Amino acid sequence: MRPFEEELNSLNDILREMGGLVAQSIHRSVLSLVEKNEDYAHQVLRDESRINALEIQVDDLATTLIVRESPVAGDMRFVVGAIKINTDLERMGDMAVGIVERSLAAMRQPELPMDVSFTEMGNLVESMVLTCLDAFVQRDAKLARTVLTSDDAVDKLRNTLTRQMVDLMKQDPASVERALDYILIARRLERIADHATNVAEDVIFMVKGIDVRHRQADAAQV
Amino acid sequence: MRPFEEELNSLNDILREMGGLVAQSIHRSVLSLVEKNEDYAHQVLRDESRINALEIQVDDLATTLIVRESPVAGDMRFVVGAIKINTDLERMGDMAVGIVERSLAAMRQPELPMDVSFTEMGNLVESMVLTCLDAFVQRDAKLARTVLTSDDAVDKLRNTLTRQMVDLMKQDPASVERALDYILIARRLERIADHATNVAEDVIFMVKGIDVRHRQADAAQV
Numbered sequence: 001m002r003p004f005e006e007e008l009n010s011l012n013d014i015l016r017e018m019g020g021l022v023a024q025s026i027h028r029s030v031l032s033l034v035e036k037n038e039d040y041a042h043q044v045l046r047d048e049s050r051i052n053a054l055e056i057q058v059d060d061l062a063t064t065l066i067v068r069e070s071p072v073a074g075d076m077r078f079v080v081g082a083i084k085i086n087t088d089l090e091r092m093g094d095m096a097v098g099i100v101e102r103s104l105a106a107m108r109q110p111e112l113p114m115d116v117s118f119t120e121m122g123n124l125v126e127s128m129v130l131t132c133l134d135a136f137v138q139r140d141a142k143l144a145r146t147v148l149t150s151d152d153a154v155d156k157l158r159n160t161l162t163r164q165m166v167d168l169m170k171q172d173p174a175s176v177e178r179a180l181d182y183i184l185i186a187r188r189l190e191r192i193a194d195h196a197t198n199v200a201e202d203v204i205f206m207v208k209g210i211d212v213r214h215r216q217a218d219a220a221q222v
Numbered sequence: 223m224r225p226f227e228e229e230l231n232s233l234n235d236i237l238r239e240m241g242g243l244v245a246q247s248i249h250r251s252v253l254s255l256v257e258k259n260e261d262y263a264h265q266v267l268r269d270e271s272r273i274n275a276l277e278i279q280v281d282d283l284a285t286t287l288i289v290r291e292s293p294v295a296g297d298m299r300f301v302v303g304a305i306k307i308n309t310d311l312e313r314m315g316d317m318a319v320g321i322v323e324r325s326l327a328a329m330r331q332p333e334l335p336m337d338v339s340f341t342e343m344g345n346l347v348e349s350m351v352l353t354c355l356d357a358f359v360q361r362d363a364k365l366a367r368t369v370l371t372s373d374d375a376v377d378k379l380r381n382t383l384t385r386q387m388v389d390l391m392k393q394d395p396a397s398v399e400r401a402l403d404y405i406l407i408a409r410r411l412e413r414i415a416d417h418a419t420n421v422a423e424d425v426i427f428m429v430k431g432i433d434v435r436h437r438q439a440d441a442a443q444v
Contacts, residue, residue, distance in 0.1 A: 062302075063298065063299070063302055066288060067292070067295065067298050070289070070292045072289075073289065076289055077285070080281075080284075080285055080305060083302060083305060083306065084309060087306060166398055166402065169391055169395070169402075173395065176391045176398075177388060180388065180391075180402075
């Protein structure tokens, strides 16, 4: 095996470790709310610095690789993709921390009735994160496309939840803070899903060399 | 002038054009709300595809530059920085579109009383965007640091506004939707400020070779 391939593999390994940690943080952030469990919340806060440290490692390794190896087109797209995906993963970690900050307040209050399950929404988002990363490492555009479908499902869940919380706030002023917490938690989950979608679009771009990131922009420019 | 420098300049030019468009979109998104002006809102929606097209141009030019020129360390950091900043700029544009979507609904309703001025908040955020980009193009870490200070000011404005809107929602159920619109608009402005802060941190990293992105992470790892 050439050293360059070894380095690419170690780039993959760090990204996978980072993605695993991010997915775990998302899982725990939702679980902390649903199970009113502070331990999960504190684990998420602790793991953030590890995720941040991995982000720096990925950037350093990717930049070193580019400078030293001047990769050919396909590999270059992969390494540049790693730099972009890295940013998305780190910001997903930030969102998990944001969920936990709300969860630590919300878990002390009685739950509000809702038709949307945070567990369901969280599981969907978590699986999007793992899938987009698998798609990247395996350079699998078909797998990446499944992430785009899940994103629509997450948007729908968020819209349903927001509508219900608005109704609650109108009916019961005592529910305002909690309902706002729920809305903002759902929005953070949705933002994680958006990041996973960005990654999936980068993967499709990388593999196919086609830019699906801005289909409307493309259409407008053609 | 060497061709490589010319290409770097044209990378700067595209980024500046993109930054100018993004700043203009932020300005118009806030103005559309404050002045209840639909034209501004529609201009923002129209300019989004132009911003997206510029994002693709920046990625393409940066990747071509890396492959063809194998820049030395300092220039490489700059080109990789351009790829990262590009993503932030495009997402700021998305946030301006998000503000406009809320503004188009909110402008049809009577205004809610508030102590925070969206104009002030918008101007502050807009200037952060232009400043972080100037700092990047001029490779000026000192200028980049001023962006970090403004970010704290934006956070404070957002917190004040959120508290006031929560009080309003509790007192007057009829204000719930509008108050939530205001909260979400303020959050989008804050997210733009966060992106500008990310860019500023990248600039400081690029210029000084010091990673200020995760000061806590660094401390935890040392």
